[in-house]
Amino acid sequence: MLTSILIILFLAVIIGLVLGFSSVQFKVKGDPIIEKIDSILPQTQCGQCSYPGCKPYATAIAKGEADINQCPPGGEAGVRALAELMGVEYKPLNESHGITKAKAVAFIDEDTCIGCTLCIQACPVDAILGAAKQMHTIIEKECTGCELCLPPCPVDCITMPEIKEDTENWKWKYPVYNINKTDSNKPKVSH
Amino acid sequence: MFSQQSPFIQKAPSVTWVMMLVMAALVPGIIAYIFLFGFGVLLNITIAIITAVIAEYFILKIRNLPVKLFITDGSAVVAASLLALSIPSIAPWWIIVIGTLFTIIVAKHMYGGLGSNLFNPAMVGYAVLLISFPAIMTKWPLPISHLLDFNIGQQMETFFYGTKSLIDSVSSATPLDYIKTQIFLNKPFELNFTKGMPLNSYFNASIIISFCFLIGGIFMWIKKIITWHLPVTFLLSLILISAVFWIIDPSRYLSPLTHLVSGGTLLCAFFIITDPVSGPTTPKGKIFFAFGVALLVYLIRVFGGYPEGIAFAVILMNICVPLIDSLTQPRVFGHE
């Protein structure tokens, strides 16, 4: 009886020491989970998730305040990556936050622009050049396509043309083949 | 669609052709089996193939997969034949049907069908039968007895009604089984099988069958269906391991030659462990795998509860395949 109690006690002490040691030794500094979530988010900074930017949304996910399916630009792949990171079930995108669109870049019709600077103030990544009463231009490379510049424009001179496929950004497609050709009445199975 | 991309030329034997060559490689072995153990073998193979094809057909229908494409790949036929060759020729028909159904439905399709099965389907079917019906599965007729006092009528009778009617003079336990029992009972054993007819012995019969499978194996090697890694490593390992024990105590342990020709060792070396789907893919991995199977086969044969260990050894090593593969990745061109 006494021996077993002693053994249990001894084990408890040893395990406690090991746990204590590892909690000190392998202590995780900071909260990398926010950084990890943030690195999955597309950094569009569009605010469609109802948070003011990607980082605040990441923080909210980490705290458990926000769901993982509120980022339309991240798309399905983004939700999947977040689900895997957070160890939760995948869920389809919450459409109340918007739908996934093809990547676009803002374009200012320079003839219509009155140089009001309202869009410059709205741009989350400072991708619009210009000054008061001067024509504004988009720095195409830096535009994330967040559409935040659209509502403030008083003359509706900003459009969001989709980025077209060209020889530079063209990708090889997923090889699709039907393995069901011999039995054409069956639903197609594609790999 | 996919022909839109290069390569535009291709020259590869189809899966069906590969499976046909495997079947062709089995032919010498099957002929030897029929010669030595009677038409029961052919009946077994036929009933196994028919069952397999029917089972495959219905499963493919249920799984909504293209029936013609997958039924003609021939993999079910090969698996069924291998299973049938492992079952005693005097086994009743339902044994073969149960085994084949298990092979096709559970071991193959429940794991995802062609290309996805984790375990060697034929060996799963065999293991299930061996565990469920040990008495039937270990009783073989004496070689070429069918030419003497075990006529076709009797063969058909055992095929339909089992071995109950069979007189003991024509059936017996296999040498491995016999020796195991003797050792278990602490009795000395005698490997004097050469009484009577020259071929009326398991030992000589085993040598003939093994030789025929060896011919089939070499044929597959020449046809580049298999590489040398698996069979050579397996056979060498088994010889080596058994030689060590045999040298230590020849009175308790069988000679390497006996191990080599007994219990379908050659069938295993060339046809069972070379199943690509459930086996490793890297050259080094193949060597590890074959050695593991050889070691387990010997341990189970000599120290385990069953007289024959190939099925269990293969299944156990199948579990290790993903690990073996990931640990034996060959060095990529130019990498350190």
Add this chain to the structure above:
Amino acid sequence: MNLIDKIFKFNGGINAETKKNISTSMAVEKIEIPKKLILPLRQHIGNMPKIKVSTGDYVLKGQLIAEADGNVSAAIHAPTSGEIKSIEKLLIPHPSGLPDYCIVIAPDMKDQWIKKSSIDWKKIGLDQTIKLLLNSGIVGLGGAAFPSHLKLGLNRTNKIDTLIVNAAECEPYITCDDMLMREKSEELMKGIQLVQELLGAKETIIGIEDNKPEALDKINFYINKKSSITAKVVPTIYPSGDAKRLIYLINGIKIPKQKRAAEYGIQMFNVATIIAIYRFINFGEPSLSRIVTITGNLHKPRNYEVLFGTSLKDLIKKSGGQINKNNTFIMGGPMMGFKLPSIDISVTKTMNCVISAEQDMIEEKNEPLPCIRCSKCAEACPVELQPQELFWFSKSDQFEKAQNYNLFDCIECGCCSYVCPSNIPLVQFYRYAKSEIIADNIAKEEAGIARDRNDFRILRLEREKKERAERNAKRKLESSSNDKSKLIEEKRAEIAAALGRINKDEKIK
């Protein structure tokens, strides 16, 4: 047996039917100047060159019309004299089938050269020569189209000992290098001498497959025992013409994907590139034409020497048209080439071969079966990869794992697809996975920039807010202090006024 005779056989590879003799029976035919030349700007690896002409300009033969943009780029020259008709987006030979910018020239048929002069590279020095080569427009003509001035040693840091001349031409059907060696062997040998000197290499080895005996005879005619140039015959195993495979065959050095041959003291040039360099240095002629094999399902397959920009349609017509009219053409070899979107495109620097597709090339192949892990692909892979694993990861979008299994070492040679009994389009899956990973990395990079810019903006806004707050506080402080002094003054004034009144009252009294 000394080292020079020893062949180091790489893993796998395939023995495909070469089908080369169908296009070697006739000599290379020089094509006259066509009525229209379409010159795509994207003909090489690297940045798109900057256009130096505008519509309506008159250009001379050899005149620079697009200048290399940075180091990793190549220039484009007018292949003949004429007028710039337009600069527009037209179909180019690219697997995407998408249009891209092209310069269209209407030749005046005078074929008037711009003033050209040879380069005395020993006099002006190597650095200066390479600067000139930057705008020679010469790129690797074997098909990779890597700008040659980079290989010749811009910012050269590695000492080159060996020049390997790639004359293997391992893909079936292609014979342009073979014909070039047969017909221009003297020029080639002079070129090799020159390039070897330019590189400062001690020796040159010409790697040539054993299926080109005529070309080998021609080369051997110029090789004497004392010279530092040797020819090494390699077996006909595809892909022996891949740069790193050929280096291994010849030298036994395995160079991984991430490293350049130059780091091992080796540099490699294709035979056609060598002649182009020779013509530029010796005659001042930039890269204006090439030999292209037009072969396959045609009445008269043969090789042509063509100005860049010549319409492919004309060449097909010259070759008698298709025997079996399926209207499908493949650019490059059957193993690594791609289907052309149309034949309304022009000959470019990368166009070594156009195959009119044989029926079995475009026919629907047998349906693919699942992978049975037979590892035939691994046996055939010249890079010693595990194609069956890469297939699994690429198919299921597990890109990280695919990269762990060295997906990017894959040279897309197609050997794995060639031998697959299940008919799986393996390379196609690797191409897909690679382009997804590359696009993903670009997106990540862009996201990183966006994150930084957003962080900076938040910082900036905070700083501005703080500054504004500070300014306001200061102003408040200032304005409030003003009020006080005013108040004091007012009070003082009042006091003064009151005092004045008192004094007045006293005076009255």
